[in-house]
Amino acid sequence: xxxxxxxxxxxYDGDSLPDYFEDKNGNGTIDSGGSxxxxxxxxxxxxxxxxxxxxxxxxxxxxIPKARKATFPFPYNATNYNxxxxxxxxEELRTARFANLKLVTLISIPMPGSPNWEPxxxxxxxxxxxxxxxxxxxxxxxxxxxYGHTFGLPxxxxxxxxxxxxEVDNPGNPADPTALMRATAxxxxxxxxTEWARFIAWNPETWNDSNTPHEESRDQSAFLCR
Amino acid sequence: xxxAAISLLFCVASLFVLWFFYTxxxxxxxxxxxxxxxxxxxxxxxATGGEMSGTTGTELARSPGTARQQHTIVQPAVADLxxxxxxxxxxxxxxxxxxxxxxxxxxxIEHCREISNPTNASxxxxxxxxxxxxxxxEFLSDTLTNRFRDQRLSAEQEAVLxxxxxxxGLLARRNDRAFLFLRQGLNSEFWRGSLGWxxxxxxxxxxxxxxxxxxxxxxxGRPEAASILVEQRKPDSDVMRLGLQGALVDSAFWLWLALxxxxxxxxxxxGGQGEQVMxxxxxxxxxxxxxxxxxxxxxxxxxxxxx
Numbered sequence: 001x002x003x004x005x006x007x008x009x010x011x012y013d014g015d016s017l018p019d020y021f022e023d024k025n026g027n028g029t030i031d032s033g034g035s036x037x038x039x040x041x042x043x044x045x046x047x048x049x050x051x052x053x054x055x056x057x058x059x060x061x062x063x064i065p066k067a068r069k070a071t072f073p074f075p076y077n078a079t080n081y082n083x084x085x086x087x088x089x090x091e092e093l094r095t096a097r098f099a100n101l102k103l104v105t106l107i108s109i110p111m112p113g114s115p116n117w118e119p120x121x122x123x124x125x126x127x128x129x130x131x132x133x134x135x136x137x138x139x140x141x142x143x144x145x146x147y148g149h150t151f152g153l154p155x156x157x158x159x160x161x162x163x164x165x166x167e168v169d170n171p172g173n174p175a176d177p178t179a180l181m182r183a184t185a186x187x188x189x190x191x192x193x194t195e196w197a198r199f200i201a202w203n204p205e206t207w208n209d210s211n212t213p214h215e216e217s218r219d220q221s222a223f224l225c226r
Numbered sequence: 227x228x229x230a231a232i233s234l235l236f237c238v239a240s241l242f243v244l245w246f247f248y249t250x251x252x253x254x255x256x257x258x259x260x261x262x263x264x265x266x267x268x269x270x271x272x273a274t275g276g277e278m279s280g281t282t283g284t285e286l287a288r289s290p291g292t293a294r295q296q297h298t299i300v301q302p303a304v305a306d307l308x309x310x311x312x313x314x315x316x317x318x319x320x321x322x323x324x325x326x327x328x329x330x331x332x333x334x335i336e337h338c339r340e341i342s343n344p345t346n347a348s349x350x351x352x353x354x355x356x357x358x359x360x361x362x363x364e365f366l367s368d369t370l371t372n373r374f375r376d377q378r379l380s381a382e383q384e385a386v387l388x389x390x391x392x393x394x395g396l397l398a399r400r401n402d403r404a405f406l407f408l409r410q411g412l413n414s415e416f417w418r419g420s421l422g423w424x425x426x427x428x429x430x431x432x433x434x435x436x437x438x439x440x441x442x443x444x445x446x447g448r449p450e451a452a453s454i455l456v457e458q459r460k461p462d463s464d465v466m467r468l469g470l471q472g473a474l475v476d477s478a479f480w481l482w483l484a485l486x487x488x489x490x491x492x493x494x495x496x497g498g499q500g501e502q503v504m505x506x507x508x509x510x511x512x513x514x515x516x517x518x519x520x521x522x523x524x525x526x527x528x529x530x531x532x533x
Contacts, residue, residue, distance in 0.1 A: 087479065091507060
């Protein structure tokens, strides 16, 4: 490892990642998935190289198995839980512990003074429940985006006020079309260092419980993200 | 020489013809109005199946242009609104919109009257609801109950009018008549008797109007609204008979927000952003005694259904 006169590792491009780290095999060129030791912002996203807000190469694999049942159990088989027009039904369904992921036909909720809210999916921090539009399952990143919310990732570029303990600020550019956690659809496939750290640490509880119908409350210490 | 003179004469004649058409058309209808509005509105009319007759691009293009010449409103926000009266403003935009004096309120109402398709006036409706007073109430309540009497509206046009009911709650923050109107709207018979337009699904529309009435009561932010909402939990209320318990819980939440959070928070930070609203709803349901009580009640209805 090359160092400067003070014994610090050399960092030619000044991006805080030492040259030996950015060019691990020492061949002087960019390796697949790596960053350029001569360029402080290899992917030109304006977030530098290697920081918590910089997109990075990462492989995350998600499997969505076939639904266990074609219909929700009683009382969630009522129309109000499939064509959702109220916050109350949406939240009730999300917290229902019969499954982590519930697929519905429509979510269109009136907001006083604003147009109806029509999301593709809905997840909350510190809780493993997700409600998704059936028609959105195939869209790039929608499932994983909502999964990101369940362990406290807000949208890219949002600093949250800390309503829930597990939420973190998510640095970066809100308008970045490549970001998985972008607020507006369509989102891209990329995640930054902050998001990566959260994704690999989350180990959600499995909900397959008909005896305890609801997540009664989100105990902040119990659900504190690991 | 003769050729040059003819060419010169031709140029002068062409310029005169161009000037003549300019004075006939563009002066009367400013370019940016006539082009944009005729295109967008014509598109909207097509989208709604053209069920409201008599709303042509030309007619619609004319009204803002001529209004600009005849009326006196000059504030930029108002001018923008008149340019795009169909665009619903966000809550943040509504909050920062200049307040309306009686004369301005009257002018905006006149503009509204000139637009025969409600879809094309939804921006004006929301501004009148947010900033208007008595005159706005009279106009908006007439719009809901009388103006489109016996007309068959498209689903999109109905949706605009239905939304107007919850917007009426914004007006009810300072207007007692609007609040009284909403209180009456908690009785389904009120809507059966005053639903002006012909609906594709009258009973479904009445149910939706009642749900929006609940949200309007909440948006009023009036302290007395809390007990009105609790009263609707009685099994024999129309709200319960029509299965609107979800809308009732939502309204209790919206009222809590209106009473406990600043207008800045309500309009700018939440401002219809669903995910932020849901976070607040989730926190309200879990952490406030009021929210917990409403959640318990809502959940208990499910177990009642089970037995």
